[in-house]
Amino acid sequence: MKAHSGNVGVFVRIRPTANFAQGLVECLPDGQTVNIYHRRDSKKTQDFIKGQPNSWSFRLEGVLQDVSQEEVYDRVCHPVVQGAFDGYNGTVMCFGQTGAGKTYTMTGSTKSYKQRGFIPRALQQVFQEIEKRTDFSFSVQLSFMEIYNETLLDLLSPVSPGQDSSPRSARGMVVMEEPGRGVVIKGLSLHPVFSEEDALDLMFEADMNRITGSHALNRNSSRSHCIFTLHIESRSRTLSEAKYITSKLSLVDLAGSERLGKTGSEGQTLKESTYINKSLSFLEQTILALADRRRDHVPFRQTKLTHALKNSLGGNCNTVLVANVYGEAEHLDETLCTMHFARRMKNVQIQPAINEHMDPALQVKKLQKELLMLKEELSIHNTLLNIQSIEHEPLSEAQLAEISIQVQSYLDGSLMEISVMSIRQVEAVFAQFKLAVQKQEQKVVICNTCSSMKKDQGPVTSDMKESDGRSVTEDAEATQSHKHTRRANTATTKTKKSRDKHSTTQGEGKRCESSSRKQSSVQTSENSQEPDAQNQEAQPPEPVQSESPPTKSESFEDFKVGPGSKINSILKENKAVLLERQSLLRQLTEEINALKGEIDAVMSTLLQHKQMRAAQEDKYPVLDEEPDAASLLQLRELKTLYRLRHVALHDVKAEVNYCEHLVHQCRVRLVSEFETWYKTASLLPAEKTLALSDDTEQQPQDELPPDASSAQFFHNARCRTQKRRDVRAHSGHRRLLPTLPAT
16 A cells, blocks of 8 residues: 555445446446435435425445455455565555445355455465565564453453463453554463464454354344454564564454344343444544544544554554445435545544564674674774773772872862873762862862851859750750650551551452452353354254144243253243342442432531631631541542542443353254254154255355465365364353452
């Protein structure tokens, strides 16, 4: 990609459909313009007659309609990846309505090599380019994270030895800014990769951990925003320079915007849709602020999505947006909203620059080498001019002592000149002169003080000595009694503080202990993951045939006791954990409300005391300020406790949200497997044999990979991921609740 300032590149990709709205959506032959016309029979016709347009024209970088995955990648993503090797940061984002093809564009189909998306193709291009550039050494690291309900989750978090839990964790992940680096995700794991096959393994592993859902428009809808990042560092093999180049390539798959009237979302899916639409709304506000040059403040910190994308939006980055839209008439309003967002995004300016850095270690070695060469050159110069060799090392103690003796002799007059051969000796001589001047000034001050004391000193009588002795004795006794009283008061105060601190520590200890027990119960209850639905359908349990078939409700109860007992028990465990977390949430809420009441009471007391003291200040002075000091100390402690409880409340809320999601997923899984089991149980033996034979015939065969090495890497990584998925399904592996700090 070109290295100059400009605007964000925007492309629109139209999802292929048989019901394309020919009269409403028009793609011009120039390949860059899309015209959208409003329906003439729409209910909003009167509104457009009043002054609003009934047609819109959008001119973008390109219109991608009925094109292959390879052509889309070559036009959109290939220049961005190529620019990363020249030191430019790059970001490619997919935005649009749910089900419009964002995940397909970004990830593609994991079962077909030709239909792979931006991420696997970018990995192929990166490692092919590394093989071509033999004059440089490269290091590549990748990370994969998702933002689910305003919670950061690491899709590639490592698993500790002997642990069977999910690799996903939210512990310690924070969006923060560092000088010189910009926005970084603290706690996000970085994985070094050395081949395309290793990178594909991690990509498939992360894709298997993503949170998905189902609604009316999309059976596999992404319920979170995902950010895949490649960190590339290159150093020259031929030039011994301290410079090296870094770049960051981010591929962002945004969750789709949803209209509840069309998706029919309910329960947990409805809550997820609310978070998704909220974050996308704040993203649009950020884009509007970036496009307006008169705005001084850009609200990046409104959501974690906009804060994490701060470096990618209008900064030192080559940014490209792919707007995925429907071409059908029923989705015309959503398509129009997406195109308006794309137009606003096109107005955002970018200023990409090469990320050059200096290696401190190599820079020190280079400077040391130059210093050695300069010393050798100076030595040769002195030899040619018959000058005595000069030492450039720091002076030793013996040499400093010799210079001190010479300076003293020079000041006494016994030495006429001081021999100096180097700059270090000159500095040492001046330091000795400065020291001598300081000593002389001290002697003058002492002499003046002694002479003034002798002049002012007079005769002292014996009576004055006795009175002075008695006063000194009385002052000493008073001082001793005052010190004794202060020690007693201090000891009493320390005892009270230690008691308060001990009681507070005990309360906090009980709280941490109960929280740790609850946290361990969450991990224990979620230690086994729900089995995969495909294996359950491939090996259905043998239903029990009876003369009079039971009703569907009775069959559901039998299923929960028999074949579905494992999922039912997991559902019960998740419900128990959810109830426990909800109870803790209510308890923390009550404590916060109580603390707020105490804070208000203390502040009211302080205000009354201040008013009374102000009213009485004119009559007589107020000397007692201890009540104010004690109240202020109590207020400070209450505020500290209130902040701690509020942080704990935020963490517990996140746990409750994720527990609700797990309960919803288990419930949906239980019902879907019961429907499959019930249909199989209601078939006659002949129909059952026919159904099994049809399933066997319709099962797709593994696609034979082409001869290309990249295709072989893709095939091997997909096979290993499928084996891991099967192992997790047989072992009952389930994703765990993100571990949060104990309250």
